[in-house]
Amino acid sequence: MFNDKQDIKREQELAEIEAGCGKTGVGIPLGGGSGGGSSSGGGSSSGGGHPAGVPKTGGHPAALQRHGGARSVGFRPGGGPAAIAYEERTGIKPPRIIAWEITRSCNLSCVHCRAASEFGTYPGELSLDQIKNTIDDITAITNPILILTGGEPLLRPDLWDIIDYAQEKGAMPVVGTNATLITDEIAQKLKEHKIPRISVSIDFPNAQEHDEFRGIKGCFEDTIRGIKTVKAHGVGVQINTTVTKLNHKKLVEMHDLAESLGVDAFHIFMLVPTGRGDNLRDLELTPQEYEDALTWAYDRQQTSSLHFKPTDSPQYYRIIRQKAKEEGREVTPETYGLDAMTRGCLGGITFCFISHVGDLQPCGYFDMQLGNVKEQPFGEIWTNSPVFNDLRDYSKLKGKCGACEYKAVCGGCRARALENTGDYLDEEPYCAYVPKALRA
């Protein structure tokens, strides 16, 4: 049994892991921060402290810290008075993490971009006043981590007003950026505006391949310089890597690069082929390659010096349980930390995405607009959308996922199901597992 303090800490840790699916997850150090004013954490599309651990010795604090969460003190996303009152009133969990595309404009043209962003003006983007109104609506029902992403959020001159207002209303903003625009002045501003962590995407361990993938020569160097600059100002950094056929054999090198840069976290994102990424279907891993990548991640997590976790990979939570069984261990908070306490897909459950024009989606990859925050209060959409409510009811899952003994801890990627068959409750198309109930 845990005492209250432990329960609260685990609740915070749980919220950290939930940060991360949907686009650029940023896992955050929820409070304290480590020495020297530098926090560790982060990622774009909501990533955050993965438990990880599997501490073989039974949950050593260093292992928990390595996998995020151990620094979580002081801020409980989705745990404030408004959130508690909302859950009591509706019986629905409030969002803990919201990824918010505050602009679609971007200075890069990455091949796999969910938003297919380009540099320029996008009609209908939320104004500062509309963003502030939406923050009011959100904080009426919860106190979440707000992942401010894009496009490139640093292209929005009022980014600092958004950050200040969100903090004033009790939310915790973090920033998902490509880091190429970061100067000393911007890094200092991130620090002054109390941003605990930024997340930065790097997809290859060398300039040539990364620049080709990202569409701009020199952006690898610019990104590395940006990372070093924010670190020098005491802001935490998370590196995100989108995994495709082009780089899945380079994950060891990517992990080494992240370690050598001294960042706080490294998250691998399994490509979801929507947006410009739709052109990358041929680059998507096969189900078996996914399985291999996630199994490698499980093993690498044991000794990584980073907070290291796979994202957009619900099957990972099934693999944890399979590996634990092989190793003769039970999956409990004592043995597996946060991994024992969350599930794979959290879209619509405790996570959602707001687009540049205010459309609300279960995640950035789930291409279905469930309402618009310009027309309806955020809480009304979160509470009443039939799609959100379907996603909260695991008994509605179909196909292999519906028959699967792991559906409560995994659930499959609903965005991939939607993309594959048009039915978001259908089976996850990239899972190699055959549920027991379907075996001959």
Ligand code: SF4
């Ligand atoms: S069949 Fe579906 S629920 Fe089961 S492990 Fe695979 S993706 Fe997860």
Ligand code: SF4
């Ligand atoms: S639908 Fe897929 S990409 Fe979206 S939150 Fe769920 S697992 Fe992540």
